[in-house]
Amino acid sequence: MYISKSTEHTERLANKIGVRIKSGGIVCLYGDLGSGKTIFTKGIAEALNIEKFSIKSPTYTYIRHYKKDRFNFYHIDLYRLEEIDELMLKEIEELIENGKNIIVIEWADRMKDNLPEKRIDVSLEYLDENARKIEIND
Ligand SMILES: Nc1ncnc2c1ncn2[C@@H]1O[C@H](COP(=O)(O)OP(=O)(O)O)[C@@H](O)[C@H]1O
Ligand SMILES: [Mg+2]
Known part of the structure; x- marks a missing residue:
């Protein structure tokens, strides 16, 4: 368990x-x-040499894809979805099946029954303006 004291600390x-x-x-x-x-x-x-300023919450889509020479990075955000339908789950599961893909899912609890066992879970909690409690489980 960590207490992050700033945005940079979390990064x-x-x-x-x-x-x-x-x-x-x-x-x-x-x-x-x-x-x-x-x-x-x-x-x-940032650790994957992807320009961190290019990362933003997916607005019109729930998956953003960043292609690099050696890998594919997918940033998924399930927040805006009214409901997660079978087609979306299928799409996400196919990305997960490829073990070389690097995938980050915000609001992953929204598909908790369909997450693979092999994953890293990170829970973040607001403490005050600049502090967050961060728990990492794998
Ligand atoms: N310790 C911290 N860790 C992460 N973000 C922080 C921290 N302190 C302040 N913040 C601010 O909180 C906001 C977090 O926003 P964001 O990452 O978009 O949240 P979420 O994606 O969970 O909705 C940012 O504006 C960030 O600068
Ligand atoms: Mg977000």
């Missing part, structure tokens, strides 16, 4: 997770709006 914690999943993996992010899930995603992306 540094996320950098370490990014390094760990360089050859493929899935990170599930949990926590309310403003708890820092997108900031955490930026930190993961």
Whole structure:
């Protein structure tokens, strides 16, 4: 368990997770709006040499794809979805099946029955303006 004292602190914690999943993996992010899930995603992306400023909450789509020479990075945000239908689940499951893909899912609890066992769970909680409690389980 960590207490992050700043946005940068959260990004540094996320950098370490990014390094760990360089050859493929899935990170599930949990926590309310403003708890820092997108900031955490930026930190993961940074460790993968993806321009962190290009990471933003997917607005018109729920999956954003970042293609690099050696890997594919997918940033999924399930927040805006009214409901997650079979087609979306199928699409996400296909991405997960490819073990080389690097996948980050915000609001992963919304598809909790369909998450793979092999994953890293990160729960973020708002403590005060600049502090967040961050729990990492794998
Ligand atoms: N310790 C911290 N960790 C992460 N974000 C923080 C922290 N302190 C303040 N913030 C701010 O909280 C907001 C988190 O927003 P965001 O990552 O978009 O949340 P979410 O994706 O969970 O809705 C950002 O504006 C960020 O600058
Ligand atoms: Mg977000």
